[in-house]
Every structure is written in structure tokens, then in C-alpha cells.
Amino acid sequence: MTNRRAHGGSRRSLSAVEDRAEPTSRRAFLARAGVGVAALGVAGCVSPAGLAAAHGRPPKRLRVLSKGEAATYGTWCDVLAIGAAKAGVAFFVDKYLAEPFPDSLLLIRYLQNPPFTDFYLGGIAGIDQESEARYSKPFVTLDDARKKSVVEAAVTSSTIAWTTPNPNFFYFVSRSDAVDVVYGTVAGFRDLRIPYLPHIRPRQPW
Amino acid sequence: MKPHVHDPVEVLVIGSGFAGSTMAAELAEAGFDVLTLEAGPERRLRDMVSSQIWARRLKWAGPPVVEEGDLVGAANFGMGWGTGGAALHWYANWYRFHEDDFKERTLFGRGLDWPIDYEDLRPYYDRAQVYVGVSGDLSQDPWAPPGDPYPMPGLPEFPQSAAIRRGFEALGVPTAPNPVAVNSERYQNRPPCIFDGWCDAGCPIGALANPLVLQWPKALRAGARLEHDAYVTKVTTDASGRRATGAEYRDAQGNLRFQPADLVIVACHTIWNSRLLLLSASAAHPDGLANGSGMVGHHFMSHPIVTIYGLFKEPTRPYVGILGANLLSQEGYDNKEPAPGAFGSRSFQAGQAAKPNDLLGWALAQPDLYGQALDDYLRKASEHFGNMTVLCEETSVFENRIELDPGETDAYRLPAAKVVNNIPEQNAIRLELARTEGLAIFHAADTSKLWASGRNPEHLLGGTVMGDDPDRSVTNAYGQTHEVDNLFVAGASLFPTSAAVNPTATLTALALRTADYLRHQRAALLP
Numbered sequence: 001m002t003n004r005r006a007h008g009g010s011r012r013s014l015s016a017v018e019d020r021a022e023p024t025s026r027r028a029f030l031a032r033a034g035v036g037v038a039a040l041g042v043a044g045c046v047s048p049a050g051l052a053a054a055h056g057r058p059p060k061r062l063r064v065l066s067k068g069e070a071a072t073y074g075t076w077c078d079v080l081a082i083g084a085a086k087a088g089v090a091f092f093v094d095k096y097l098a099e100p101f102p103d104s105l106l107l108i109r110y111l112q113n114p115p116f117t118d119f120y121l122g123g124i125a126g127i128d129q130e131s132e133a134r135y136s137k138p139f140v141t142l143d144d145a146r147k148k149s150v151v152e153a154a155v156t157s158s159t160i161a162w163t164t165p166n167p168n169f170f171y172f173v174s175r176s177d178a179v180d181v182v183y184g185t186v187a188g189f190r191d192l193r194i195p196y197l198p199h200i201r202p203r204q205p206w
Numbered sequence: 207m208k209p210h211v212h213d214p215v216e217v218l219v220i221g222s223g224f225a226g227s228t229m230a231a232e233l234a235e236a237g238f239d240v241l242t243l244e245a246g247p248e249r250r251l252r253d254m255v256s257s258q259i260w261a262r263r264l265k266w267a268g269p270p271v272v273e274e275g276d277l278v279g280a281a282n283f284g285m286g287w288g289t290g291g292a293a294l295h296w297y298a299n300w301y302r303f304h305e306d307d308f309k310e311r312t313l314f315g316r317g318l319d320w321p322i323d324y325e326d327l328r329p330y331y332d333r334a335q336v337y338v339g340v341s342g343d344l345s346q347d348p349w350a351p352p353g354d355p356y357p358m359p360g361l362p363e364f365p366q367s368a369a370i371r372r373g374f375e376a377l378g379v380p381t382a383p384n385p386v387a388v389n390s391e392r393y394q395n396r397p398p399c400i401f402d403g404w405c406d407a408g409c410p411i412g413a414l415a416n417p418l419v420l421q422w423p424k425a426l427r428a429g430a431r432l433e434h435d436a437y438v439t440k441v442t443t444d445a446s447g448r449r450a451t452g453a454e455y456r457d458a459q460g461n462l463r464f465q466p467a468d469l470v471i472v473a474c475h476t477i478w479n480s481r482l483l484l485l486s487a488s489a490a491h492p493d494g495l496a497n498g499s500g501m502v503g504h505h506f507m508s509h510p511i512v513t514i515y516g517l518f519k520e521p522t523r524p525y526v527g528i529l530g531a532n533l534l535s536q537e538g539y540d541n542k543e544p545a546p547g548a549f550g551s552r553s554f555q556a557g558q559a560a561k562p563n564d565l566l567g568w569a570l571a572q573p574d575l576y577g578q579a580l581d582d583y584l585r586k587a588s589e590h591f592g593n594m595t596v597l598c599e600e601t602s603v604f605e606n607r608i609e610l611d612p613g614e615t616d617a618y619r620l621p622a623a624k625v626v627n628n629i630p631e632q633n634a635i636r637l638e639l640a641r642t643e644g645l646a647i648f649h650a651a652d653t654s655k656l657w658a659s660g661r662n663p664e665h666l667l668g669g670t671v672m673g674d675d676p677d678r679s680v681t682n683a684y685g686q687t688h689e690v691d692n693l694f695v696a697g698a699s700l701f702p703t704s705a706a707v708n709p710t711a712t713l714t715a716l717a718l719r720t721a722d723y724l725r726h727q728r729a730a731l732l733p
Contacts, residue, residue, distance in 0.1 A: 080576040102247075102267035102287065105259050110283040110565060113270035113614075148577070155574055172573055176563070179570075180259055183584060184563030192562060192588045194525045197402035198256035199410050206259050 063098040064117055065090060069124045073174070075140045076127050079151050080171070081178035089181045092206050093120060105206050107176040123170035126162035130154075133161035181206065209454055209464040215241040216732060217724075218453055218467030220438045220482065223291025224710055225697040225717050226473030227421035228337075232721035234428035238728070241465065242425075243436035243455055245474075246288035251418055254294070254408030258564035261407035264288070264295045268437075269616035271477055272624040277508050277600065280663040281625065283565060285475045289434065290417035292475060293710075294408050297530040298387040298415065299555065300340045301707035302331050302351050302715075306540055307551070310601070310703050314542060316549060316632075317602040318505065318702035321674040321683040324351055330715035338415045338714065339393040342385030349382075349536035358390045361399070366522040366592045367532040367557030373651025374535060374554075384534040384555060387415040387710070396420075403559030405529035406566070414528070436463075439620060440486045441470055443690060447490020450693040456618060468732045469724070471685075472670075473696040476506075480608040480669035480699060481623040483680075496687035501680050503608040505671045507600045507704040508663035510629055510637045514594045514644035515571045516653035517586060524560045524568065524591040531555035531595065539706065542599075545639055549632035550599035551706035552640045554647070558593055568593075571659070594648070596640045597664065599706040601630045608669045627663070637661060665709055670699040684723045685716065692731055694720060 062070055073093065074085035096104045101114040108116050130150050131139040139150060153159045154167035182188055185205035189196045217233050219226045222244035234240045245268055253264065266285035273279060286292035305324040310317040332354040342356040360383030363371070374381045389398045399413040412419030422432065435458035442451045442464075452466040472479050480503040486495035494502045533556040538544060542551055561567050568587040575583050600606075611624035629637075641658050648656040673679025676688035685700055687693045696717050698709040705712075724731065 080580070082577060082581055103263060104267075105262050107262070107564065109262060109267075110265065111279070113272075113282075151576060155576070175573070175576060176570065179563045179567075179580075183569065184257070184259055184561070184567075188562065189525075192584060194562075194588050196256070197400075197404070197525070199400075199402060199404060199407075200252065200255045202255050202257040202260055205257075 062091070062094045065094045065097070065120075065124075069121065070094060071140050072124050072127055072138070073120070075147070076124075076151070077174055077178035079147050080175045081182040083182045084178035087181040089178050092181050093177055095206075107180065108173050111173065119165050119170075119173075122165045123174065126159075126165065126167060126170065130159050130162040130167070207462050209462040211464045211466065214452070214466035214468065215239050216467070217241070217469045217471065218243065218465055219471045219473050220441075220453060221245075221291060221472070221474040221478070221697075222289050222417065222422070222432060223286065223473065223475060223697070224293040224296075224417060224421075225713050226471070227290065227293075227417040227425060228714055228717040229471050229473055229696050229721055230430045230432070231421040231425035231428065232718065233724060234425045234430035236721070236725045238724075240425070240430040241467070242430065242432045243438055243453065243465065244289060244432060244434050245437040246286070246291075246434065248434045249289040249294060249418065251408075251410040254410040256402065256404040256407050258406060258561050258567065261295060261564075264408060268478075269620075270614055270622050272611045272614050272622055273627075274624065275606070275627040277510055277627045277629040277661070277663045278625055280508055280666060281477060284664070284666060285477075289422065289432070293417050295406050296416070296710065297405050297528070297558070298710075299530045299708040300335065300338070300342070300385045300387045300711045301553070302353060303327075303705045303707065303712050304349075304351055304540060304551070306542065307703055307705040310542075314549070318671060318673065318678070320702050321672055321679070326683070327712070327715050327719065328353060330719045331711060333718050334711060334714040337718070338387045338420065339389055339396070340385055340387050341390035343383045347382040347385075347534070348380060349539055356385060358393055360384075361386065361388065361390050361528065361532060364401070364523065364527040364532050364557055364559070365520075366524050366527065366559075369518045369520055369522050370556045370592050370594060370647070370651055371533055373647040373649070376650035377647060379535055379537050379647070381533050381535045381556075384531040384557075386528065386530040388528055388530065389413045399528065401527050401559075403525050403527055403529065403561065405559075406564070438482060439618060441472065441482060441495055441693065442486070443488060443490060443495070445490070447488065448690060450690050460617075469692045469694070471694045471696055476666040476669055476697060476699040477608055477623045477625060479695055479697060480506075481610065483670065484610050485620055491689070496680055496689045496693060498689055499677050499680065501671065501678065503669050504604050504606075505602045505668045505702065506606045506608050506625060506627055507602055507667040507701070508627055509597050509665045509704055509706070510600055510633060511595050511597045511662050511664045512637060512641045512644065513571070513659040513662070514596060514641075514648050514656065515658065516592045516648040516651065516656040517590045518592050518651065518653050519590070520652070521589045522592050523589065524587070524593075527557065527559035529558050529566070532557035544636065547632060548636040548639055549601060549630075550636040552599070552636065552643075553597045553706045554594060554644065555597060556594035558595065560591060560593060562588070590654075592648070592651075592653070594644060595664075596637075596644045597706055597708075598633060598637045598640055600633050600704050602668060602671070602703050603630055606668075629661070634661075665698070665704075667698045667701045667704050667709060670695045671702045672700045673702060684720045694724075696720060
């Protein structure tokens with residue numbers, strides 16, 4: 001890069017724009033965002049798990065995953081993002097595996113072509129396969145340290161039994177699902193103390 | 207199966223995205239009878255729900271794309287589905303190609319030459335920025351090629367950009383407000399942006415120009431018609447193959463229909479323009495419609511990018527702003543040979559707003575963190591995250607291509623599109639240089655932590671390139687196919703080179719230029 005003096009010229013700051021914003025739209029909007037953040041500070045901290053419980057209204061029954069598969073996936077995702085199980089990650093995935101592809105809200109739709117059910121079922125089976133190979137137990141029964149070791153094996157592509165779907169890719173996708181339900185909702189933003197700033201507020205988190 | 211045959215139209219546009227909707231609006235306003243067929247569903251402003259989760263419904267949901275190579279993976283995220291196509295969730299970065307971008311073969315012995323140069327397109331760039339509404343400040347931009355001032359002042363600088371700019375300043379590298387098709391003030395009855403950072407979910411207030419608020423109201427007021435859930439499977443010709451006669455398509459129930467037309471404009475997203483021409487093979491066009499040269503599908507390009515991330519010591523409020531960049535530097539852009547073995551231009555696009563989740567969120571910027579470590583990082587990043595896209599050029603090479611893959615089919619057993627794209631070595635070397643440059647900027651910007659992504663693709667270009675030589679291109683400078691006079695192509699699939707800038711300004715300028723051509727050539731082209 002050339003070592004030139006930085007180009008001159010001024011630029012409006014965000015605060016300067018806020019001062020001149022249209023009173024019925026932009027200024028009120030940004031002021032609401034600021035007040036919202038300040039109010040959170042007064043209310044104090046709330047644990048991720050506690051807010052996760054209030055995030056949504058999960059569907060009442062599973063359509064694709066078995067109860068055992070949902071439990072394994074929820075437990076796995078709970079290691080990835082604290083509170084994911086209570087936030088309904090297994091129901092989130094189950095619901096959208098059952099929906100037609102155009103209606104899917106799963107991030108995996110960006111990364112590969114449908115259908116996605118075999119990917120998820122294979123990954124859930126792989127979790128238990130790895131758990132059994134290492135500890136002769138299903139994943140949901142492991143203590144926290146052993147659960148973490150199975151996750152770490154997927155992160156570092158060092159699984160000893162689980163080979164398909166690619167464990168590292170499955171980790172990536174499932175972590176995204178977990179982050180979605182814990183942090184990617186109105187409640188999740190509140191927990192992170194950042195303003196949601198919606199044009200159109202989602203009627204439900206997913 | 208015999209299709210249901212509709213009444214003929216003068217102009218049939220296939221695809222309702224930025225290029226297709228611009229063509230429909232321009233030609234309808236010029237008095238043409240225009241029908242657009244859109245494969246996806248009808249979209250309304252209320253579909254633009256402020257959520258990275260719900261926004262996924264605006265993305266591609268059509269037939270599968272098979273991808274092979276080391277610079278692929280952008281298709282399903284980059285394309286759209288429904289009215290407006292990808293333009294419902296685009297980020298409005300708005301740049302002109304530079305003069306040398308049009309003559310790479312002549313100047314550097316690489317890639318292709320455009321059949322036009324910058325001065326041919328300049329008046330249309332000038333028109334396009336007024337048509338769409340662009341905010342920027344040319345007085346602070348030493349790199350922009352000659353052109354009219356932007357119709358609106360630049361957006362304000364957001365805290366994230368201010369933090370990153372200090373890195374550029376410390377290294378003596380100039381920056382400028384990033385030009386974007388986002389209103390900094392009220393423009394053409396559309397309100398100014400409120401900087402909520404939900405651009406990926408669509409802009410229902412129309413502060414970010416999108417076809418639902420810009421082109422489609424114009425087109426529909428002028429009498430154009432738009433049919434949704436109309437999946438075009440073939441463009442047809444007469445027996446001689448020299449005249450397009452219309453298009454076959456499947457409706458929402460799967461019924462086969464035929465739409466006769468005097469003039470056909472293929473304006474799908476890049477991959478689908480090539481696929482449709484290849485699917486439209488016939489006795490007169492055995493290798494695909496308008497593919498006597500064998501060029502349909504070839505010279506596909508993407509932009510190789512790397513993202514620089516940082517946690518800044520000062521607060522950055524990354525959730526506020528726009529997803530398009532807020533800060534631009536094209537210092538050194540015109541030096542396409544910056545080091546031995548390296549080739550291509552490079553742009554720094556900094557200060558994009560982000561949310562915690564989704565592909566561009568700050569969670570996925572650190573994919574190896576999970577559990578408490580992830581939670582700790584997310585809380586820190588919520589107020590201190592910063593990011594910058596370093597976008598480079600991919601040289602146009604014949605071998606990078608879109609082809610039909612009979613091993614994967616759509617609902618009607620038609621072969622899927624397969625994209626094969628491998629980054630030329632010289633471009634890969636240039637990208638690595640750019641990564642080093644970007645990290646140096648963030649290091650100079652007083653970050654407590656900085657890191658970079660791997661190489662990723664962004665944007666889909668080429669496949670139906672324009673050119674003067676019918677043996678080395680698919681269309682002429684107006685997007686008119688060499689072999690079928692009343693068959694045109696619109697969109698970034700026309701690009702012979704990628705440059706190192708986002709494509710929408712250029713594809714819009716080309717669409718306006720072609721619309722002008724069609725207005726003047728109406729008598730010759732229509733029966």
C-alpha cells in the first residue's frame with residue numbers, strides 16, 4: 001500500500017444525523033433503541049438458560065426426530081450454546097425438517113441442497129456412535145467433561161468412530177442452530193443487551 | 207403433453223430480479239406490452255420480517271445447484287426466490303467498474319475484453335444512480351471513475367467504521383464514504399434509512415432500493431404484468447432457429463404452458479441464464495440456444511473474498527448501520543499486478559453491520575468457540591466487533607463454467623445446473639496479499655484481537671458473456687444473442703470480467719442501455 005497522507009474531507013457522525021432526524025421516524029427509533037439498552041442495565045443480568053426458557057413456544061410433538069434423537073440433539077446443542085435445549089433447538093430443527101424446503105428456516109439450506117433429514121439423523125447417530133466408542137455410553141448420559149470431549153473431537157476433526165456426515169461440518173451446522181435459538185431471537189438480543197431494532201417484529205422466534 | 211397456449215405478448219421477460227424488473231419497467235413505460243414470468247412466489251413487503259432466521263425464506267428455493275471447485279458455495283445464499291429475486295435481500299453496495307476493468311485482454315493479456323469501454327457505459331451509470339437513488343460523496347473518493355455526483359449525500363459514519371478508519375489513517379491509506387443504494391435522506395417518496403442493520407431480511411420501508419418499491423410499482427403502473435410460480439423450462443424458436451417464439455413454463459400446479467412472445471429477455475440470476483439456454487437445445491441449436499460458439503456457460507466468475515474481523519477496544523455498536531459497507535478504500539485498485547505472480551484489483555469494504563447469528567453474524571466469525579467461551583465472546587463482540595470485506599477479482603477463464611448435470615434433476619426431471627469454478631492461481635496469490643493488507647489495517651486500528659476468515663466466494667457472474675466476436679461470446683454489447691436477433695440476455699451473466707466491485711450498478715447500467723436500444727430498434731425487432 002502507498003504511504004499517502006489520509007485523504008481530507010469530513011463526514012457526518014451518526015450523532016449529527018440523529019440530531020436532525022425526522023422526529024416521527026428516525027430519532028424516535030434510535031432513542032427507543034438507546035432507552036431499551038439502558039433499561040436492561042437497570043433490570044440487571046439474566047442468565048442465558050433462564051431467558052432461553054422464555055424464548056418461544058415449541059411445537060407440541062415431534063414429526064421427524066424420535067424422542068431419543070431430539071434428546072441427543074438438544075443435549076449436544078446445549079454444549080454448543082448454553083440454553084439451546086430449553087430454547088427448543090430440537091423442535092426448531094424437527095419442525096423445519098418436516099416443512100417443505102422453501103419454508104425452511106434452517107441455516108443448512110445455504111450450505112447444501114435438500115433434503116436435510118438424512119444429514120441430521122446421520123449426525124445425531126454419529127454423536128452417539130462417538131460417545132459409545134469413547135465411553136460405552138449414549139451421549140445424553142455423559143458427564144459434562146465427557147460431553148465436551150466428544151464435541152471437541154468434532155471441532156478438531158479427530159473423531160475415532162463417527163465419520164459421516166463430516167463431524168466438523170455437523171458441528172458447524174448444529175452450532176448455528178443452537179446460536180439461532182439462544183441468541184438470534186428478540187429474547188436473545190435482550191440477553192446480549194443489544195437493541196433489536198425491528199422494521200417488522202417477528203411474531204414468533206422461529 | 208400439449209401446453210396451454212396463452213395470447214402473445216410483445217416482450218417476455220424471464221426473471222423479476224434487479225435486471226428483469228428494470229427491463230420490465232423501462233419497456234412498459236416505453237409502451238411495450240410486457241409480461242414477466244417469475245419462477246418463485248409473490249413477495250410482499252410484509253415478508254421482510256426483521257430476523258436473520260425468518261430472512262432465510264427470501265433465499266433460493268428453486269432447483270438444486272451442484273457446485274464443484276475451490277471457489278464455490280455462494281449460490282444458495284446469494285440468490286433469491288420470488289418477486290425481486292436476490293434484490294430483495296441485497297446490501298446495496300454501488301460501484302462503477304474502472305476503466306481498465308473493461309480491457310483486461312488488451313491491457314494485461316488475461317481474461318476477456320468487453321465490447322464496450324467505460325465511456326460507453328458512463329451515461330448509463332449516471333442515469334442508474336439517479337434511477338435507483340445512491341448516497342455517497344465523490345469529493346472524498348479519489349478512485350471513482352469520472353461521472354456525475356451522487357444524488358444524495360453519503361450515509362453518516364457509524365462507530366464501527368470510525369474504529370476501522372483509524373487503522374487506515376494510521377497507515378496513511380485514504381478512505382471514503384461507501385456509495386450505496388440506500389437513502390441518506392428522503393428520495394423519490396421513499397424514506398431515509400433508519401440504520402437498523404436488517405438489510406439481509408429485506409427493507410420494507412424502501413430506504414434500500416429494491417424491486418418491490420422501485421421497479422415493480424413503475425412497471426405495473428405502466429401496464430406490465432407479472433406472473434409468479436411460473437418456472438420457465440425452455441425458450442423456443444421457429445424451425446429455422448433464427449427467431450425466438452416464446453417460452454414454455456410450468457405453473458404452480460405443474461401444468462405445462464406456452465407463452466408466445468415477439469421478443470424474449472432472459473433475465474434470471476447468472477446460473478439460470480446459462481442453464482435455460484442450455485436446456486433450450488433444439489434441432490436448430492443442438493448445443494443449447496444461441497450456443498453455436500460453445501460459449502454458453504463458460505467464463506463463469508465469482509469474487510474471492512476474505513473477511514477481516516476484530517474486537518476493538520472502543521465500542522463499535524456493530525448491530526447499527528447497514529449490511530453494505532459504510533467505509534470504502536480502493537487504494538491501489540488500478541494496480542492489477544501488485545506483486546510477482548499476483549493479478550487482480552482489490553477493494554476494502556468496511557464497517558458492515560452484523561447481528562449475532564447467521565452466516566455473516568459475529569458468532570460464525572469464531573466458529574471454534576462453543577459453550578461458555580462462545581457466550582463470553584458474543585457478549586464482548588456485541589459491543590466491540592468490527593469487520594471488513596476484502597473483495598478481489600477473479601480472472602475470466604474458459605474452464606470455469608456452468609453446465610448441465612444429468613445426475614441431479616429438478617421436479618420435472620430436467621438436469622440441474624452444475625457450477626465448476628477454480629480460482630486462477632494469480633488471483634489466489636492476490637487475495638493472500640489482500641488478507642495481509644487487511645490484517646495490517648486492523649492491527650493498526652487498536653484492536654484487542656484480530657483474525658481473518660478463509661477464502662469465500664461472493665457474487666455469481668458470467669456464463670453468457672458479451673463480446674464483438676460471435677465465436678468468443680454469446681451476445682453483443684446490448685445483450686442481444688449473436689444467433690437469435692429477438693433473444694436478449696440481461697444481468698451479471700453478461701460480464702466478460704468481474705472487476706473487484708459488486709455487480710449491481712453495472713448490470714443496471716447495462717439494462718438501461720439495452721432498454722434504450724430496444725426502444726430505438728422496436729420497428730426492426732417486432733413484427
